[in-house]
Amino acid sequence: MKNVEEIGTTEQGELIINVGPQHPSTHGVLHLVITLDGETIRNVEPHLGYIHRSIEKMCESLSYRQFIYVTSRMDYLSSHINNHGCAMCVEKGLQIEVPPRAKVIRVLMDELTRLASHQLWWGALAMDVGALTPFFHAFREREMINSIMEETCGARLTMNYMVPGGVMIDLHPNFQPGVKEFITHFKSKIDEYDELVTDNVIFQNRMKGVGTLSKEDAISYGCTGPTARGSGVRCDVRKLFPYEVYAGLRFDEIIETGGDCFARYMVRMKEMRQSLSIIEQLIDNIPEGDFQAKTKAVLKLPKGEFYTKIETARGEFGVYIISEGGMTPYRIKFRSPGFSNLSALNHMARGYKIGDLVAIMGSLDLVIPDIDR
Amino acid sequence: MFLKKYISDIFNAVGSLLKGMRLTGFYFTHHKEIITQQYPDNREQLNLPERFRGEVVMLHDENNEHACTGCTACELACPNATIKIITKFDVTPEGKKKKALDTFVYHLELCTMCNLCVEACPTDAIKMAQTFEHSVYDRSQLTKKLNRPGSKIREGVE
Numbered sequence: 072m073k074n075v076e077e078i079g080t081t082e083q084g085e086l087i088i089n090v091g092p093q094h095p096s097t098h099g100v101l102h103l104v105i106t107l108d109g110e111t112i113r114n115v116e117p118h119l120g121y122i123h124r125s126i127e128k129m130c131e132s133l134s135y136r137q138f139i140y141v142t143s144r145m146d147y148l149s150s151h152i153n154n155h156g157c158a159m160c161v162e163k164g165l166q167i168e169v170p171p172r173a174k175v176i177r178v179l180m181d182e183l184t185r186l187a188s189h190q191l192w193w194g195a196l197a198m199d200v201g202a203l204t205p206f207f208h209a210f211r212e213r214e215m216i217n218s219i220m221e222e223t224c225g226a227r228l229t230m231n232y233m234v235p236g237g238v239m240i241d242l243h244p245n246f247q248p249g250v251k252e253f254i255t256h257f258k259s260k261i262d263e264y265d266e267l268v269t270d271n272v273i274f275q276n277r278m279k280g281v282g283t284l285s286k287e288d289a290i291s292y293g294c295t296g297p298t299a300r301g302s303g304v305r306c307d308v309r310k311l312f313p314y315e316v317y318a319g320l321r322f323d324e325i326i327e328t329g330g331d332c333f334a335r336y337m338v339r340m341k342e343m344r345q346s347l348s349i350i351e352q353l354i355d356n357i358p359e360g361d362f363q364a365k366t367k368a369v370l371k372l373p374k375g376e377f378y379t380k381i382e383t384a385r386g387e388f389g390v391y392i393i394s395e396g397g398m399t400p401y402r403i404k405f406r407s408p409g410f411s412n413l414s415a416l417n418h419m420a421r422g423y424k425i426g427d428l429v430a431i432m433g434s435l436d437l438v439i440p441d442i443d444r
Numbered sequence: 445m446f447l448k449k450y451i452s453d454i455f456n457a458v459g460s461l462l463k464g465m466r467l468t469g470f471y472f473t474h475h476k477e478i479i480t481q482q483y484p485d486n487r488e489q490l491n492l493p494e495r496f497r498g499e500v501v502m503l504h505d506e507n508n509e510h511a512c513t514g515c516t517a518c519e520l521a522c523p524n525a526t527i528k529i530i531t532k533f534d535v536t537p538e539g540k541k542k543k544a545l546d547t548f549v550y551h552l553e554l555c556t557m558c559n560l561c562v563e564a565c566p567t568d569a570i571k572m573a574q575t576f577e578h579s580v581y582d583r584s585q586l587t588k589k590l591n592r593p594g595s596k597i598r599e600g601v602e
Contacts, residue, residue, distance in 0.1 A: 137523035140558040204468060211479055225495040225572065231558045239559065243495065267464050272457040 081106065085113055092121055101413075101439050103428075110424050115417045123443040130403040135161050135235060135370040138403065143229035145407060146441035148191060149383040151184040154233040156381035159314065160390040161235040163379055164372035170361040173237035174315045179353050180224075180232060182346040183250070186257075187216040188384035189339050189346075196336070196433035197268050200277050205268050212253075212260055219249045235370060237363030250354050254347060261343060269340060278333035282419040282431035285330055292418065293411035296386025297342065298435055301335035303328040308382040322349050332434035339436070371398055385409055385436055409441040497557040497572040500527075500550055502590040509598040510591055512569035514545035518561035526554045527561060544597060548590040552578060567601050 080086055086107040092100035102118040126145060130138040139157045143150035155177055162169060169177075194209030217227045223243040224230040232239050268274050284294070289302040299306045307324040309317045325341040327334035372394035380389040386408025393402040412435050420428050483490075492498075504510050514531040532546035562570055570590070580586060 133523050136521070136560065140523060140556060140560070214479070221496060222493040223495070225493075225497040225559060226557060229556070229558075231560075234563075239563065240495070243493070263467060267467055270460055271464055272453075272460045 083108075101437065101442075105425065105428070107425060110426075112420050112423055112425060112428060115420045115428070117413055117416060119443050121443065122440050124440075126444045127403050127405060131400055134398050135372060135400070138400070139233065139235075140229070140231040142405070143231060144440060145405065145444055146383055146385065146388070146409065146438050147228055148188040148438055149184050149385065149388075150229050151180045151232060152381055152383040153388060154231060155181060156379055156383075156388050156390045158233040158235050159381065160377050160379040160392050161370065161372065164375070164377045164392065164394060165235065165366070165370060167236050167364050167366060169237055169315075170364055171316075171358045172360040173362050173364070175353055175357050176238050176242060176362065177233065178315050178317065178320075179250070179350060179357075180220075180230075180238075182349045183216050183219065185384045186343055186346050186350075187213050189343050190216075192339060192384075192433075192436045193264060193268070196430075196436075197274070199429045199433040200274065202268065202271075202274070205264070208260070208263065208267065212257055215249075215253045215256065219246065219253065222246065222249065234363065236366040237361070239363075241362045242357070247354060247357075250350060254351060254354070257347065261340075261347075265340070269336075275333065277427075277430050278336055278434070279329075279331060281332045281423060281427045282434065283330045284415055284419050286328075288415065288418055289330075292415040294386070294415050295408050295411065296382070296384070297325075297335055297338040298386065298412045298415070300325055301327045301338045301434075302330040306387065308380050308387055312380065314379075314381065316353075320349055320352055332430050335434040369398060371396060372400070380406070383408060385438065385441070386412060405444060407441045407444060409438055413437055413442055492574040492576070494574070495572075496574045496576070497559055498574050498576040499552055499557075499572070499578065500555065500561060500570050500590065501573040502548060502570050502592075503568075504592055504595055505598065507598075508592060508595045510545075510569055510595050511567040511598050511601045512545045512548060512591065513567060513597065513601060514543055515566065517564045517566060518570060521560045521564035523558065523560065524554045524556060526551050526556075545591060550588045550590050551586065552588060553583060553586040 088105050088107060090103040090105060092102055100121040102121060104116040104118060105112060106114040106116075124144070126141050129141055133141065139154050139161075142153040142157050146153055161167075190209045190213045194206035197205035197209075220230060221227050223246050224232040224239070284298070284302045286303045289299045289304050294302070294304070295306050303326055305311065305324065305326065308314070309322075310324045322345045325338045325345065327338050329337075372392065374394055374396040377392045377394070378389060380387050382388075387406065388408055389404075389406030391404040391406070392400050395401040416431065416435065420431050423431070502510050502512060514529055516529050516531075519527045519529050528549040528551075529545065530547040530549065531543050533541045534544040536542050557572070559572060562572055578586070
């Protein structure tokens with residue numbers, strides 16, 4: 072019989088511990104095998120596959136209208152943006168011209184989703200580092216967005232609102248007043264967020280100088296989104312490869328050069344204000360017209376390969392479709408931002424204390440179904 | 445120098461804590477800002493939006509007539525094989541055979557409320573209802589027959 076002390080130790084006397092998952096329905100079922108020297112992290116190895124549903128393979132048996140709804144189940148916090156990316160890829164293949172009204176509705180919904188996602192991240196991050204109250208503050212504001220979504224799209228989280236050629240149903244008459252009320256409400260609350268968490272000295276000490284990722288490493292690990300922008304990499308798809316109406320909008324690409332957890336935190340906080348400004352620019356300028364282009368009953372993409380990318384709340388989301396000319400795709404590949412961002416975790420966490428790992432993971436804003444698919 | 449920084453750190457920490465606590469105190473004393481809903485008790489006041497997708501229902505009018513022709517467009521549109529349409533052949537007064545709906549089987553346990561069937565329906569025979577409390581004691585109760593007993597297709601719907 073093995074001595075109890077020998078189990079879970081390496082030959083150098085380093086301790087190996089397993090973190091998560093406790094239950095399949097908990098906040099992210101990520102299994103981390105951590106090698107510790109005292110309290111210092113030597114190695115972090117993420118084990119994936121606990122929530123793998125083979126979504127890419129599933130999509131191969133679904134038609135081009137049907138496969139879009141499955142992508143809501145990947146990054147469920149930016150499900151609108153995932154659906155948008157898939158719809159754009161199908162439109163690219165079929166060369167459908169989306170009506171201007173649908174374009175504006177799509178961008179409005181994307182930005183509302185981004186706000187809701189960042190609000191949840193803010194609450195969850197503060198809870199991870201030990202502050203419980205911000206979570207309830209964040210959910211209070213997120214509830215307003217969910218109500219707006221519920222009214223117009225019919226669902227709160229997995230909306231399935233984007234269809235090839237536009238959006239499924241026209242905006243609800245209460246949409247514009249609801250969004251305007253939300254903007255005025257949230258503008259005062261986002262200052263409260265700063266007061267409550269950003270300015271807190273304990274929080275800053277937990278975040279500053281922790282989990283540094285240099286610009287070169289961010290690029291080589293393929294990080295995108297706020298994770299890379301916190302390290303000073305220009306990678307906002309909305310700015311660099313504008314889609315829909317983003318080219319005509321005034322907004323800044325947020326770049327922080329710190330590369331630590333606090334820089335990533337600040338990128339997301341500033342992005343929330345940018346999203347608010349985008350919504351403000353568009354909410355009074357929704358053009359009249361059709362909300363959906365006329366499409367055939369059965370969509371058949373021509374033979375070939377199609378790729379589109381889109382900026383979700385976590386980074387660059389890519390859809391790659393290979394078509395053989397039939398009703399269903401031959402192969403679909405999703406490039407999810409969470410997977411690449413997670414791969415940098417080992418590099419970021421090495422050398423820091425185990426308590427910092429929670430803050431580093433929180434600042435990465437991981438959504439595990441997005442990583443496993 | 446070290447002592448000076450040590451003391452100023454303490455004052456800064458206390459200051460930032462007080463700043464946050466001022467906000468917490470505000471919510472503690474202002475009960476109108478609290479938005480908790482007492483869910484099972486407020487069922488009567490609970491107003492779900494009309495577009496909310498709870499389950500698929502078939503619309504019947506006062507004469508127990510529906511608009512479903514049995515064309516299976518919804519069955520083909522469904523990504524999860526939630527809908528199964530069983531058709532029969534009716535004999536019209538002229539003596540011709542006509543395809544008609546026999547049973548509209550709906551598996552609620554497979555449904556993801558994606559609304560694609562409602563979009564696909566050419567005669568607006570089905571819609572999404574606002575009911576959301578679907579828990580039952582046995583799984584077989586989740587398989588539903590949507591057309592009511594004795595119902596027939598409305599005149600003029602093709």
